[in-house]
Amino acid sequence: MNDTKIFCANNQTKNFNDSSCSTQSPYSHIDITTFMHIFPTIYGVLCSVGVIANGLVIYAVVACKKKMVSDIYVLNLAIADMLFLLVMPFNIHQLVRDRQWVFGNFMCKAVVVADVSNQFTTVGIVTVLCIDRYIAIVHPTSERRTIQWTIIINLLVWVGSILLTVPVMLYTKVEKRQCMLYLDGPEDMYWYTLYQSILGFIIPLIIISTFYSLTLYHVFSSIRRVKRKQSVWAKRATKMVLMVITLFLVCWSPYHVIQVINLSNNTPTIPFVYAYNISICLSYSHSCINPLMLLIFAQNYRERLCKRNVQHIDIGKMRIASVTFLVT
Structure with a gap:
């Protein structure tokens, strides 16, 4: 819950923040109002x-008759982001x-x-995807990596994310014509922030x-035992891993750090208010950057959208595609 006002029972509120129940800060109302008018457009x-x-990612996955395990994770990520958007x-x-x-x-x-729930679902799917990538690369003969098991795992992530939003369901309501999370005081806000x-x-x-570190360690260890031609696979895996971690950190770290601070x-101060709202914008952008990364860097999905026949990809290329599906 990034941009919804929180109300404390002691009537102390903040209009710009959802993680504190202290008194109003002495910032310039005109400056903040002008600054906030930018965000609806963004x-x-x-x-x-x-x-x-x-929508393109969902279409690319659904239209493919022969789906891989990674497709299920990608599909659930796209659905979670779509529902939020x-x-x-x-x-x-x-x-x-x-x-x-x-709106009532x-x-x-x-x-x-x-x-x-989008936050919990997205992070949850990315987390189990990391574990799946580790198993696929380090233990490729595992019999547990099936479409059926993957669907069950994703369903459990969805159920878990819904359960984690129970406090929000209980305490969110319209108060004084504002949609807010109504809490009993600063102590409850403190524990909610840590919880989130x-x-x-x-x-x-x-x-x-x-798991990304263990996967990378295995990849680089394997380079020493194989021909140089297969170093391309390692480079692609390394590049995508770094992109995933960077994207996750850039989009979510500022928001959670500012929440705790x-x-x-x-x-x-005014700079703090600016930083807080920018961090919200970054966290929202995660749902937009996820599919863009997939469409730009995953060749398999681009080919599907172009209606090319990719059912006869050889085993080597499929392994490369499997590694490059490390997407958040």
């Missing part, structure tokens, strides 16, 4: 591009109307839950980094 562009890109216009409308919510209590809960950051960022990041920030 969000509109992200939403439009993201819907088209995710479809409710983004409600957030845009709220910003345009100076945070006044006009049910839609308030639905939009905020979609926002938060630890489960939605820190733990997944540790798992992702660990703000717990002890009772008098936020």
Whole structure:
């Protein structure tokens, strides 16, 4: 829940922040208002591009008769991002109307839950995808890597992300014509922020980094035992791994870092407010960049969209494609 106002029972609120329950900060209302008017346009562009890109990815996967394990992960990532982008216009409308919510209590809960669950679902799928890539490269003979098992794993991720949004379902409501997460006080806000950051960022990041590192170690160790021709496979894997980690860090690190910092920030400055809103924009852009990365760097999906026949790809190329599907 990135851009929805949070309200504390002691009537202390912040209009720009969703992770603190302290008093209003002495920033310039005109400067902040002018700054905030930029974001509806940015969000509109992200939403439009993201819907088209995710739609193309979904089409490319669904239209393929013979699907690989990686296709299931990619499909679920695209669906999660698409669902989030479809409710983004409600957030845009709220910003345009100076945070006044006009869609009722049910839609308030639905939009905020979609926002938060997208974070947990996306990070969860990326995390299990990292584990799958490790198994595929380090233990290629594993019998557990089947389409059926992959579907079950993704369903469990969806169920888990919904369960993690239960606190949001319970406490989100329309209060004073604003859609907000209504909490009892600063202590509850403190624990909610840690809850969101630890489960939605820190733990997944540790798992992702660990399994990517083990995968890279295996790839570089294998280079010494194979011919130079196969170094192309290693280079592609390395490039995609670095891109995935970089994208994840760039899009989500600023938001979670600022969330934690703000717990002890009772008098936020104008630069802090700017940084916070920019971090929200970066986290939203993740749903747009995900499919763009896939369409640009995964040759297999480009060929599908161009209606080329890729059913006769040799085993070597399929292995390369499997590695390059390390996408968030």
